[in-house]
Amino acid sequence: MTAHSSPDDALSRHTDYGQLALEEGALLPDPIEQFRVWLGEADSEGIYEPNAMVLSTIGVNGTPSSRTVLLRGISDHGFAFYTDYTSRKGQALDAHPHVSLVFPWYPLHRQVLVTGVAEKVSVNDSDDYFASRPRGSQIGAWASDQSQPIASRNDLEAKVQAVEKRFKDVDAVPRPDKWGGFVVKPETVEFWAGRRSRLHDRIHFYRTADGWQTKRLQP
Ligand SMILES: Cc1cc2nc3c(=O)[nH]c(=O)nc-3n(C[C@H](O)[C@H](O)[C@H](O)COP(=O)(O)O)c2cc1C
Numbered sequence: 128m129t130a131h132s133s134p135d136d137a138l139s140r141h142t143d144y145g146q147l148a149l150e151e152g153a154l155l156p157d158p159i160e161q162f163r164v165w166l167g168e169a170d171s172e173g174i175y176e177p178n179a180m181v182l183s184t185i186g187v188n189g190t191p192s193s194r195t196v197l198l199r200g201i202s203d204h205g206f207a208f209y210t211d212y213t214s215r216k217g218q219a220l221d222a223h224p225h226v227s228l229v230f231p232w233y234p235l236h237r238q239v240l241v242t243g244v245a246e247k248v249s250v251n252d253s254d255d256y257f258a259s260r261p262r263g264s265q266i267g268a269w270a271s272d273q274s275q276p277i278a279s280r281n282d283l284e285a286k287v288q289a290v291e292k293r294f295k296d297v298d299a300v301p302r303p304d305k306w307g308g309f310v311v312k313p314e315t316v317e318f319w320a321g322r323r324s325r326l327h328d329r330i331h332f333y334r335t336a337d338g339w340q341t342k343r344l345q346p
Pocket residue numbers: 176179192193194195196197198208209210211214215216217273274
């Protein structure tokens with residue numbers, strides 16, 4: 128990491144965004160299919176963690192909170208991610224299932240915004256995904272009571288060691304009940320492409336009884 132740039136430089140820069148037009152006719156009629164295309168492009172363009180998304184939830188007391196999670200599945204049901212159900216976000220989703228997702232692909236001058244409703248994925252899906260994780264992550268899921276305070280890093284390492292000991296003779300670490308997936312069923316999906324002079328393109332998909340419709344939004 129170099130130390131040549133000041134925070135003020137970062138605050139005052141005015142990057143003019145790309146010239147790639149986003150035309151309604153060039154988008155697939157199903158936003159989930161269109162999302163797959165853009166995710167593939169983000170990956171082939173070398174975006175770091177292209178499946179990282181900012182998930183915003185409404186807390187038990189109505190306070191919003193946001194954090195990054197990794198998209199692990201896309202299907203007709205929606206956008207799936209995995210987490211600890213007892214975490215802050217897990218508790219928030221129990222109280223208020225409405226969420227928003229942001230895929231911030233800044234180097235491509237693109238973002239995708241999703242709003243929708245989250246529900247737990249099936250136990251089978253959670254089992255399958257948990258089984259595909261590296262053993263260290265499986266142990267970590269048991270050891271960490273995500274979002275709860277802990278006195279020190281040493282205390283956390285001690286919890287990890289206790290879990291490792293517990294499963295030392297077990298080949299396949301089982302999934303803890305408290306850990307699993309959510310799938311966000313989209314209600315709106317907006318494709319945003321940066322254009323010159325902040326005159327960006329925004330194509331907003333929304334669900335109707337007749338299927339997906341689109342409208343163009345002003346930048
Ligand atoms: C790139 C990145 C990917 C992450 N992926 C996940 C994830 O898939 N699941 C998860 O529970 N936390 C993930 N995290 C950690 C979360 O951002 C967050 O710290 C954690 O889930 C606790 O959030 P909460 O206290 O709001 O529930 C990720 C963080 C980063 C920076």
